[in-house]
Amino acid sequence: MDEKVETLQKELQHVRKENNTLRLMLEVLSSKCTKLESHLQEINKKAEQKGILSNQVGSVPSLDASKRARLEFPTAKKPLQIFFRTHPNDDSLIIKDGYQWRKYGQKVTKDNDSPRAYFRCSMAPSCPAKKKVQKCIHDRSIIVATYDGEHNHSVPHEFGPSSSTPKGSSIIANELPPTPNEKEAINIDSDIPGWAQTSTEICENVMQQCGYGRHINIEEYVGSLIKDPDFTTALAEAVARTITDQHKQQQDLNLNLDLPEE
């Protein structure tokens, strides 16, 4: 019994650690996103000012309205990628995401040994939604589903409005209905090239996205992160929140186990 409790506690600690790492990464990413957004706004402002200036001078040909609008609001939608965890020996590329799909093709691609399956939504005859499904090259227990196009019909009844429509980036494992051969959905980021299973590897991917290769010295990366005021602020907030959360969780655990408070 004691052993069981011990292993469970260890497991809990491990999960907490991973959770903290992920939370930190999320904080860093969101702070960087905010920074990028403000930077983009600045650039737009500058471009606008320049445009006004050039219009006044009349020497430089300005972009027409549609082109400028396109520059200011880059609306080109990237296809959404969703990662599903499955059994490595499970060769089926069928994902229960709430919609009814009809397979219309399969191809072996150059960059991946496992075949890529092409599906079309069969719930409405005119529905333009499509998806490509392929096993991850790095980890065969991960299925990568790339959604293309939007459904022009209502969401299936048994699924909530937020659970399966690949419009945003909010699909998480808990929102999927429990099914016997459920595949756990993990939506990380459509830009990450290939999927990595551990948080360490996610870190590496994030680092790559930030322009750091796998070969870079970790100290160098940490140093640059520390210099980033946004990062330090986010880090401080995250640590403070983590401490509060952990204290709360410990209290809850003690209450549940009828243990005296520390």
Next chain:
DNA sequence: CGCTTTTGACCGGCGC
């Protein structure tokens, strides 16, 4: 019998 899956052929875009 009707729907789905499989699979080889075909097409178009892209790089050289």
Next chain:
DNA sequence: GCGCCGGTCAAAAGCG
């Protein structure tokens, strides 16, 4: 222009 490659088509096979 040619070859490669990803995406799609469509006939045949499979399945309930």
